[in-house]
Amino acid sequence: MNEFFTVASLVFVVGSGIRLATPFLLAGLGETIGQRSGVLNLGVDGVMLLGAFGAYWTILETRSPIAGILVGIAVGLVMGLIYGVITVSLRAEQGISGIGIFLFGLGISDLLFQKKVGTPMPIRGFGDLHLPLLADIPKVGEMFFQHSVLVYIAFLLVPVVAFFLNHTTFGLNVRAVGENPAAADSLGVSVLRVRYTTILLANGLAGLAGAVLAAELGIFQQNLTNGQGFIAIALVYFGAWRPIGVMGGALLFGMVSATVLQWKTLGLVSGAASSLTAMAPAVLTILALVAISRTVGQPAALTRPFDRGQ
Amino acid sequence: MQVRKNRKFLGLVVLSAVLGLLAGACGSDGEVATGGDDGFRIAIVAPSASNDLAFSQSIVDGVGALTGVSAVDVTDGTFIVDDAAAAIRAYAGEGYDLVIAHGSQYGGSLQEIAPDFPDVAFAWGTSADTFGLPNVSAYTAASDQGGYVMGAMAASMTSTGIIGVIGPIAVGDAKLYVDGFVNGATESVTGITVNVNYIESFSDVALAAEAAQGHVANGADILTGTAQMVVGATGVAAEHGAKWFGTQSNQTALGPDIVVASQVYKWEVVLQGLVNGIKQGDLGGESHTITLENGGLAIEFNEGVDAGHARKIGEKAVKDISAGFTETGA
Secondary structure, eight states: OTTTTSHHHHHHHHHHHHHHHHHHHHHHHHHHHHHHTTOOOTTHHHHHHHHHHHHHHHHHHHOOHHHHHHHHHHHHHHHHHHHHIIIIISOOOHHHHHHHHHHHHHHHHHHHHHHHTOSOOOOOOOOEEEOTTGGGSTTHHHHHSEEEHHHHHHHHHHHHHHHHHHHSHHHHHHHHHHHOHHHHHHTTOOHHHHHHHHHHHHHHHHHHHHHHHHHHHTOOOTTTTTTHHHHHHHHHHHTTTOHHHHHHHHHHHHHHHHHHHHHHHTTSSOTHHHHHHHTHHHHHHHHHHHHHHTTSOOOTTTTOOOOTTO | OHHHHHHHHHHHHHHHHHHHHHHHHSSEEEEEEOSOOSOOEEEEEOSSOTTSSSHHHHHHHHHHTOSSOOEEEEEEOOOSHHHHHHHHHHHHHTTOSEEEEESGGGHHHHHHHGGGOTTSEEEEESOSOOTTOTTEEEEEEOHHHHHHHHHHHHHHHOSSSEEEEEESSSOHHHHHHHHHHHHHHHHHSTTOEEEEEEOSOSSOHHHHHHHHHHHHHTTOSEEEEOSGGGHHHHHHHHHHTOEEEEEESOOGGGOTTTEEEEEEEOTHHHHHHHHHHHHTTOOOOOEEEEOTTTTSEEEEEOTTSOOTHHHHHHHHHHHHHHTTOSOOOO
């Protein structure tokens, strides 16, 4: 175990954990916004897949990572519009609708990949951005300031989303709609408009999360996300519907994953222990989730469609 | 109230449309035309995309190289075993002459399905177990042989003396390849360190990429890996200038500047015998292995990367293993 507790090893674990946490963080922040307005979207993973394919294909065709990221967000917005129509306007059951969106994204992204691309071809993403001065700080720079620009954007979004939810009028409306949509409606807040907006934001961020994944990995493959969207949803509960909490959950998940990877690389775990340690990130997250869910209540109107006539 | 009902109905319609679309899109079925004209039909059920440059592509390419086959139908992306089982049963029911269940995880399903269709031949890999059923053939790859060759070459190319291996789960041909690679590297050059990381997933591309990052951070300048999730790891290798050794399919397309060589599965070497036997009424019941000796395993070099002396080492290792002079130790 001494090999693990070296400076170089720990520097890698922190940097790796931050990279692994980024897609979870983006998708989780989006889902936080949606759920605070009372809308649960179990289809995050499907939207991520579509965003990932959209970004991948765009970068492959244009060689422009920026265009790819924008397309990933746009794909997410389109899926958000569809989900909004289904769950807000048509008031379909959110859980089932979300699963439908997930399966739709899973299938269509693979179908498009097979038809438009076929054999996986590598793409070039943004590369690492070494922040001036900060990146040169020994060890600290390597851990925190030598990442892709997308990683910085993801973490900068945490205070932005927190400010949006807690210190703006629209954020107040979002929380009101998520707790008591009838009361918010009686005060003149358009529940429909608020929920459409949050769904668009949530899905746009899910599309961005998928785009980041594809751009950073430089490849697309069937089911690229491997269930990351579902973990992001769990992290929203873990984070008690607060952006900072979601960030904490994403970092915990990423750091534990990175630690396990490093243990395996150094040969510190093998055989059956390898399988057990692979479950560690999920197990730890679930345990923390159970502990937190006992103390923090979810938005009261979560998953409930709003019907003005009732 | 009526309006609400209608809206609910409309919602269900939309949801049905979404589900209908996905039903058509999930997994991809494809028919591959072949040159045969005697009505022999083969169906393949594979866990990942048929053009994954890895496990699933190897069987599709292998079947595509067969003669005397009139049609090939592929259902890929069936990473859910129940979906694969449904596809296997459907193909058998439709009277395909040979149904290939390409994935060790499909064994349990095949064991249940094959007895229900005694006139249909099944092939299952990678495995050596036919369950004692007369209509099931098993096929596997002695991938430790190619792994040994790759390991010997990698050991001669590394500057740091550290090589990184990314594996999925330590089973089947993946484990054989990794074990053979480690033996090839450590037996060829003393003092070589081979770090092996099984990420416990065949499909987690992000984790495989991060495992590659870990290897590089720990000093590896040569990487290899097996299974379909390595497509992300090759990008990391390219980013850091590390060389890559591929397996299952020729992976040069993933990194024209870094892929030194690939061990390629030529399943047609055993499948052609199966097809010929089925035409003569022999539905199977035996286990088959592709090796360097029988030509089922081939080492394909990337001419775009100068392997230097390592190429000669690799070619000698192939000869020695084929002649039985070298034990791969797996």
